[in-house]
Amino acid sequence: MSTFTIGDRAIGAGEPTFVIAEAGSNHNGDLSLARELIDVAANAGADAVKFQTFRAENLYVEDSGEADYLDDDRSMYQLIEDMEMPYEWIPKLHRHCRDRGVYFMSTPFDERSVDELAEYVPAFKIASYTMSHHPFLEYVAESGLPVLMSTGAHEMDEIRDAVEVFRQSGLSEFGLLQCVASYPAPLESSNVSVVETLRDEFGVPTGLSDHTLDPTIAPSAAVALGADVVEKHITLDKSMDGPDHQFALEPDELSKMVDSIQKTEKVVGDGVKRVLDVERELEDIARRRIHATTDISAGDRLTEANIAVLRSGNRRNGLEPKFYDEVLGATVTEDIPKDTGITWDVLDSE
Incomplete structure (x- = not known):
């Protein structure tokens, strides 16, 4: 124009x-x-x-x-x-x-x-x-x-x-x-x-x-x-x-x-869609991530019984829900307390 x-x-x-x-x-x-x-x-x-x-x-x-x-x-x-x-x-x-x-x-x-x-x-x-x-x-x-x-x-x-x-x-x-x-x-x-x-x-x-x-x-x-x-x-x-x-x-x-x-x-605004600074706090608190729903011991596998997609609140964020099917059946390499976010570094690389 x-x-x-x-x-x-x-x-x-x-x-x-x-x-x-x-x-x-x-x-x-x-x-x-x-x-x-x-x-x-x-x-x-x-x-x-x-x-x-x-x-x-x-x-x-x-x-x-x-x-x-x-x-x-x-x-x-x-x-x-x-x-x-x-x-x-x-x-x-x-x-x-x-x-x-x-x-x-x-x-x-x-x-x-x-x-x-x-x-x-x-x-x-x-x-x-x-x-x-x-x-x-x-x-x-x-x-x-x-x-x-x-x-x-x-x-x-x-x-x-x-x-x-x-x-x-x-x-x-x-x-x-x-x-x-x-x-x-x-x-x-x-x-x-x-x-x-x-x-x-x-x-x-x-x-x-x-x-x-x-x-x-x-x-x-x-x-x-x-x-x-x-x-x-x-x-x-x-x-x-x-x-x-x-x-x-x-x-x-x-x-x-x-x-x-x-x-x-x-x-x-400018028409560019992005996460704004004013959204950052609730982005961490309210977006749903993969979390442990029970205490999980090293060597256990992740199942529908011990993980779920939940809001993190003030706990460490887990993986995004899009990875849920991918992590089911994975073996954990360390003890994971209940409510902890599930991240790649606690899973067996295979």
Whole structure:
């Protein structure tokens, strides 16, 4: 599987999960609020804070109507226009992220936004609804920066087409994120197994862009299945005005998510089956071995009447049970007290 880096963080199998706190447009047009969201992400241990950079005129037809899923009288065009992040914020947010030890990222939705961001981001994020905009994907690929792309509201064939655009454009450093483009997304719709499907199909790092309300279930399940990246929206308060606050994580929930991801990584382990140090004591005590069940004198033969397969406890371990049939009938060369483990050195070599 291919790997790449975002800043100095390696993205791929065997690496810690790259956690993106999606601030999106939850800054509500307030630069100080945007900085607070960065602080929340940094305090929780996220790796990056991602905003969104767009202009309504490049995103929606002007007479776009209202979004039925939002309780808002504004047209979709007006709503997007009100959520625009000023370009002059970009270096300021980048600087604040740098000071707080997290990466600044933002999703561009048009070519100018790509150009404005390119100097300040270590990678681009492509939103689900942009995935089928092939001319735009080509433009992003030309930047030479790594790309993470969400795949919500698209079929596998459409994902294949988008991946082919990247590869034909010479972009090899990209990852794909399973995403359900519903806000919020029902927990049962998560289908985090797609993380594996995408990895197996395309041989690139994969992850989850999650819109469920629960802070831990889908992200942790995705990590257990090998997700390299997890992205989730954040807010200071779910009750704030704006379309993306209600399904975003509040600060304590983000901390809980990061903690759950890190614990899940520890639980998953490296996949190598071996006896662990924490098992050593009980390995000796509780695994069954061949032991004497009576006092046995030198010259006696081992029979079903004087040996059995038992747990050793604190006594010397005998041979493993797989040798039971082999030692039956063997002659012992020294006295063996009851409960002693039967070992090769007390048996006649023949």
